[in-house]
Amino acid sequence: MMRILVLGAGAIGGYFGGLLLHSGADVTFLVRRRRRNLLKKNGLVIHTPDQDYDIAVADHLVEQVDEPYDLVILSCKAYDLEEAIKAITPAVGPDTHVLPLLNGLRHYDVLDETFGAEKILGGLAKNICTMQKDGSIRSWSRPGNVTFGPRSEEQLDFCRQLEELLLRAPISVTHSSHITSALWDKFCLITVLGAINCLLRGSIGDIMATRNGRDIALAIIDECAGTAKAAGYPLSEASLDYLQSSMTREGSDYTSSMFRDMELGKSVEADQLVGDMLIRAEDAGLSTPFLKAAYCTLQTYMLRREKS
Known part of the structure; x- marks a missing residue:
């Protein structure tokens, strides 16, 4: 089974990572201590227009990583990229792929230079959502969408595997052959x-x-x-x-x-x-x-x- 690390459990990371975990995927959240304590106490609660999810995540939370994963999903704010790279570096091994869901384009140059372009998939999230004061996530999308795709032919096989995994979750998935x-x-x-x-x-x-x-x-x-x-x-x-x-x-x-x-x-x-x-x-x-x-x-x- 593909081992997935999600950086952060805020509105975007918590929504997509949580629904992947709900669907049976092997998901670990890399979070700060305050967020970890809140999630341990309350669980990961996701409110959507059609259904509410209360996902037990206590055993899927870490504050640091020391081994590689198959996929790392980046869902931080674009201005936090430098800090995010430091946090995920131990998780990026020879066969790891990184799926950034950040806004803009500038992060691709930084990620390519840091980890190698062959590891960095193209990705974006389309979801109207917010993290509420109690730590739960409120989404107004029906459902939220992940659009992703290969940036080179070498990534085609991995993207096909990723599509199969994503389609098991209650999210909208677009596997684009024109991701740029x-x-x-x-x-x-x-x-x-x-x-x-x-x-x-x-x-x-x-x-x-x-x-x-x-x-x-x-x-x-x-x-x-x-x-x-x-x-x-x-x-x-x-x-x-x-x-x-x-x-x-x-x-x-x-x-x-x-x-x-x-x-x-x-x-x-x-x-x-x-x-x-x-x-x-x-x-x-x-x-x-x-x-x-x-x-x-x-x-x-x-x-x-x-x-x-």
């Missing part, structure tokens, strides 16, 4: 939404109620879509239509997790999303004034947060 395009699609989606929300400081509905909000939202979409095209991964017509409709919907309460974190005074994935998109645009010689403004807003927020 899928990653760019999500990179554009979350960067566009984050840039719009954080630059204009409101939900999509709030912004659409202003005089120029629609024009600015469409301009940010164009800047990100142009960057994806310049990188060789143009957005499909369906993806572009979805962006344009969802980011300009009147009355919508749509907000990004980055904006919600910003409103709560938390750390944000500014460098990994808006900042990285801006760098890629500049490298391609593109003009992106609204991405610049959004990133400047986020940098100012982060600087003020550090001072407080």
Whole structure:
């Protein structure tokens, strides 16, 4: 049986790792002491629209690892990548594969350099979920989706094995043969939404109620879509239509997790999303004034947060 290590048991790691464990997979969670104590006491509780799960995880928790696993699932915030790499390094052996479910693209360069590109699968999570104050996980998706795929032919066999395992769990699974395009699609989606929300400081509905909000939202979409095209991964017509409709919907309460974190005074994935998109645009010689403004807003927020 494939031995799986999940870094963290927060909203994403806890949801997918917990449902894998529920389905009979061999899952171990690498967690901090505070989270371990809470999970030992309360178990891993997952609330979904269709069913609640109360999963006993006391025997599946560790605070450090000292042996390799077959698969390591990374589900941390992108700004915690350096710390995450230190934590999982003992778990990455000659035959280990790593499935990152982080936002953005920048982490692939770091993981490839650290562990070797042959070990790093392409992956992303699509799940509207949060970890609540009592440590339980609330998901509004029906169900949450994991999209993954090989980044080289050498990973094909392992990905087929992984698909078989994932399909046993009550989650949505997409085994993509074009994973880099899928990653760019999500990179554009979350960067566009984050840039719009954080630059204009409101939900999509709030912004659409202003005089120029629609024009600015469409301009940010164009800047990100142009960057994806310049990188060789143009957005499909369906993806572009979805962006344009969802980011300009009147009355919508749509907000990004980055904006919600910003409103709560938390750390944000500014460098990994808006900042990285801006760098890629500049490298391609593109003009992106609204991405610049959004990133400047986020940098100012982060600087003020550090001072407080």
